Amino acid sequence: MIDYQPPAVDVQPATPAPSFDQQYEQARSLANSGQPALAVAAYTTLLARSPGNADVLLGRGIAYTRLERWSEAEADLRAAAQASPEYADVWSALGDLYRWSERPDQAVEAYTRLLALQPDAPAPW
Known part of the structure; x- marks a missing residue:
């Protein structure tokens, strides 16, 4: 009888997937x-995990603004404003978007x- 020993397999523990945070x-x-283009891709992946997340929408919206992709x-x-109407950072980002895309009336709103x-807060003034 031949004593067969299977080859040793080096099994590494799986690396856990990064958390949402x-x-x-x-x-x-x-x-x-x-790196706003890479940020957009990363935020898009997060939105697939957490649709409607105001923080993620804000982040991607700011990244799109930096790319001058105004409509997106x-x-x-x-x-984000609809999901969290009291989120001041969203209104600040909207004001900046409108100011930088030459829509002063919407920026004022x-x-x-x-x-x-x-x-x-002094910033909105």
Whole structure:
């Protein structure tokens, strides 16, 4: 009788998938390090996991704004405002979007909403 020994297999433990929070921080890091296109892709992946998440919509909206993709940015930021109407950062981002895309009347409306939420904040002025 032949004693057969199967070849040894080196089994490495599986690397756990990054958590939602880790992926979110990576997307933010990409956006803040001047890589808005990569940030858009990362935020899009996160939105597949958490549709309608106001933080993710805000992040992707800001990244789209940095790419001057105004319509996509507006859609995301409007969706974030609808999901979380009291989220001041969303109204700030909308104001910036409208100001930078030369829509001053809409910028004033967004900044006015921001002032209502944060009456003592100097930035909207």
